Each structure stands twice: as structure tokens, then as C-alpha cells.
Amino acid sequence: MMDLTPVTIDVGVLVSKTVTSLHSHLVTRPTGRAVRLAIEAQMAGSGAQSLSVIDLSDVTILDFSCADEVIAKLLQGYLGPDSPEAFFMFRGVGKSHRDQIQVVLERQELVAVAESDTGVRELLGVIEAYDARVWQLLETEGPLVREDFERVFPEPSLDDVLQRLQKRRIVFQSSISGQYHALSQLVDDTL
């Protein structure tokens, strides 16, 4: 059993709910800030651990200012040592969003799990090639235990890598089973 609270957030709907006027496009920093605050408010009651799916499927235009607020600042806000352990997966990430998300994540040296509009899962942002390969194994084969990783990645740095992936909130380790889970698997299981 997962000890995570699942949250699904449709940004298209949230934009309409959150911003005074109805805007179908995620543009301008105040709009992005309003959406981010709404997401954070929605998550406020979700406990010490949560998994949120941010759905961008209905967002046509996403500018850099909005991407910085809705993606980068949102992630950054939950990476502190005293923050709740919040995991995010961005769904419906199309070609029209990808560049803006990549840029804002790079600027803050963040990484995020993105699912394209065709269902392909990938990491966007800044990640070491080796770390990305470890993540990919989990994404493809998971859930896995440490020994499963070790068979493919026998290098002594494996523990550091797993710890780093957890710390960056792109891998979840169950405190009950000790198994590692890709966020996409948790989404499939819990939502």
C-alpha cells in the first residue's frame, strides 16, 4: 500500500476558477502566481506526503513567466527540508509547452517528471545522464528494490544516486515496503 495522498489538478479548469477573468491561456506572471497559489491551497490538506498530477492538456499557450510560477516555483516550494514531501507529475505536456518548461527548470536547476500528450514519460530540466538512466530503469521496470538496480548499475555511487532522485522528488521509496516507485506507477496505481 502506498502512503501517499493523491491529488489531480487540471490546470485548464484551475485557470478559469482562479483568475478573475476567464483566460484559456497561461500567460503573465500574476496569472501563474494565482494558479500556483490555488494548487498549493488544494494541496494544503493532503498530509505530509502527496502526489499531484498537474494536467496541462487544455493549456494552449504557456509563457515563460507562467511556467516559472506554475512549474519551477511550485516545485521549488516543496524541496525545503521542512516542506511536506510533495511529488508532482506534469501531464499533457505538448510540444508547445516543452521548451518553456525546460527553460524555467534549467534556470533553477530543477527536474520534473513530464508525461507528453502521447503518454510518453520523460524527465525535463537538469539531470545527470547517469541519474536519468537509473530513473529510466525504474520508470520502465519498477517498482524495484535496491538489488534490482544493483544488477544493472553495480557502481558504488548507486546509493547516492537513489538518494538524490528521492531528494529531487522524482522517485518515491515506500517506508513500508522499501520499494522504489516511479511517479508514473504511483499515478497509475493510486489515481
Next chain:
Amino acid sequence: MNVFSVPTELDHQAVDQVLDTAGQMGIERMLFDARHVRWIDPNGMVALLAAGAELKKQGGNPRLQLPDNSDVLGYLSRMGFFRQANGIFDLLGRVPKRVSRLSDVLLEITSITANADVHTVIDEVQKRAGHVLASRLGYPATSVVQFSVILSEVCQNIVEHAEGPGWVAVQAYNWTKRLGRYVVVISVMDIGRGFRDSLNDEHSARYGDRWGDSTALEAAFLHGLTRFPDSGRGQGIQQIRRQVQRWDGSITIRSGTARIAQVPEWDITDPVVDGLKSFPGAQISIILPAVK
């Protein structure tokens, strides 16, 4: 009364004459004599508004003698120039009735004072940009997204940094003589605080004696500096530059007494110009050419 004879071809290369003049005028009555204007682009129209608004802001009473040429008058009308000019200039001459919009107008002159205006701009552009970018410039259908992102970021620059009124206009032209292909011209101008004043408190010290309009433009345009300590800020102009370069376009920003540009091979604009006559705010021109 001071009389300024508006250049007969008022495009991105001639607007400096308008801005230089307006920046140096006192608040006495000023007549912009546009009778002989035969050609005007979005930069020319928006520059006239900025020049008039600046004089008005100083307490002056700018007047605009309308062009004699009926084609130019009709074009000004279609671009929504008179709607914006009404509160700025005393208009001398007969303002034509509003006629239908030109097919290559991507965005009529739109004033920007708040973030809601940026949303209006993006909503408007969505209706027309895709067709014009594809049919005139040969850009892929998806380019309307990048185009909208550019517009959004450049308009937000007015709201977030200028703290003053501004305008945006976008039009496609056939630059037969100059380039032998179509271009889309984006003009965004404001009469706010300008780059140097916006960055002054945070960044002037590190530049010491070198600090001025041109170094402030370099700081923002080349290095992405902003007045905000937040590291997520300052990427708007950087990303605009990158996208304009991908499309082999040009971008120039004039602010205060300086202008900085990112110029493609087809453009002969100097990358940096200093020592212009002072004019407040920032004036941005982006030219996107059709694919060869």
C-alpha cells in the same frame, strides 16, 4: 509653436527622428505635421503615440496634422490608430470612418497598462496569427505558440518594468524592395521608467562609471539582469532573443539614449548605438522574415 515634419516614410528606421524630437521638446504647443507621410508601419504609428503621450504627460498640448494621402489615412484607421490618438493629440484634419480590418493585420494598436491587456493581446492574436504566419512567412502551424509567447513576454515588460503606459501593434508586410519577402513587424513601446532606471538600484554599483542607458540595455538584453532578486526573472527577453534568432529575425530595443540590437545577416542595423537624444521608456521592434 514647434513644428515637426514627420518623415514621409515612417518605419522602424525613421522613428528615431520622432522620438529624438519629442524627447527634446518643451511643453509648448507642438505640431506633428504628417501631411506628407506616404508610408507608415507599426513602429511609426506607435512611435507617434509615444511621442505625443510623452509631451502630453509633461503638460504639453500635442497636435497632429493628419496625412493627405487617403491610403495612409485608411491604413491608420484600420490599425486603430485614431482610437488611441484621440486622447493624446488634437487631430487636425478629417478622421476617416472606421473600415474593415486589413487581412494582414495581426494586431491593431492596443494599449497596455495591465496584465489583463496582455491576455487580450494573446486572445486576439490567436484568431489571426496562425493563418498569417503560415501563409505569409511560411512558418509551421505550431509557430503561433512561440509567436504568442514572444508577444506575451514583450508586453509584460511594459507592465512589470515600465510602470507606464505602452502600446503594441503587429502587421505583416511584403518587403519587396528591402528584402524580397514578407515580414511580420512587431512594435512595442512605452514611456515608462526605461531600462536604466528599472535596473539602477540593483545593478548600477557593479558597473561604476560605466553605468548608463547602453550598459543597462546590455545587462538586460545580453545578461538577463532584472531588478528582481528572484532568479526566475529576467528570462523573458533572453527567450525572445533566442526565438527571434531561430526565425532569422531582428530585435532592437531603444531606451533612454541608447539602442541595442540582435541583427541577422540581412539587417544593417548597428548592434549598439549610444548618444541618441533622450526619450523615456523602452521602444522595442521585432522583425520576422518569411523563410527563404
